[in-house]
Amino acid sequence: ELSPKIYDALNQQVEMEAASSQYYLAMASWAEVQGYNGVAQFLYRHSDEERAHMLKLLKFINERGGHGLVPALKQPTVKFKSIHAIFEHVFSHELLVSKEINNLVDMCLSEKDYATHNFLQWYVTEQIEEERLARHILDKLKLIGEDKGGLYIFDRDLAVLDSND
Numbered sequence: 277e278l279s280p281k282i283y284d285a286l287n288q289q290v291e292m293e294a295a296s297s298q299y300y301l302a303m304a305s306w307a308e309v310q311g312y313n314g315v316a317q318f319l320y321r322h323s324d325e326e327r328a329h330m331l332k333l334l335k336f337i338n339e340r341g342g343h344g345l346v347p348a349l350k351q352p353t354v355k356f357k358s359i360h361a362i363f364e365h366v367f368s369h370e371l372l373v374s375k376e377i378n379n380l381v382d383m384c385l386s387e388k389d390y391a392t393h394n395f396l397q398w399y400v401t402e403q404i405e406e407e408r409l410a411r412h413i414l415d416k417l418k419l420i421g422e423d424k425g426g427l428y429i430f431d432r433d434l435a436v437l438d439s440n441d
């Protein structure tokens with residue numbers, strides 16, 4: 277059984293993951309329109325991953341006797357200054373998500389909900405990976421700076437870069 281507090285917090289996390297999926301989708305669409313097809317592919321894939329994160333939470337809530345609620349979503353930012361701006365945004369967003377996950381884990385301990393605590397370890401691991409990936413991409417972009425050729429190669433590389441790189 278989920279306590280009302282954990283139940284609400286998990287549904288809030290459903291909303292956060294759904295919003296993340298929308299953010300990435302908006303970034304993907306912008307990148308595609310600008311001609312950065314590799315970056316767009318990467319971001320479309322990431323948007324799908326966020327949806328999977330959302331679904332996993334929703335199903336867990338249902339399995340535990342709650343009701344996973346599909347949230348209403350606000351329109352995310354749809355226009356960006358540059359590819360650099362996009363990935364700065366990605367990095368700070370993932371830091372925020374990690375913070376939320378940590379808060380949830382903390383709440384599970386104080387509520388003595390060890391089943392949810394255990395379930396959330398998957399997200400803890402996932403966030404390590406998400407932060408690492410975003411940092412890795414930002415480092416690359418710092419090296420590239422405003423170099424057009426570098427950005428061209430970066431775009432090409434991102435088409436095949438996945439979460440395990």
Ligand code: OFO
Pocket residue numbers: 293296325326329369370373402403406
């Ligand atoms: Fe769901 O991990 Fe990114 O936001």
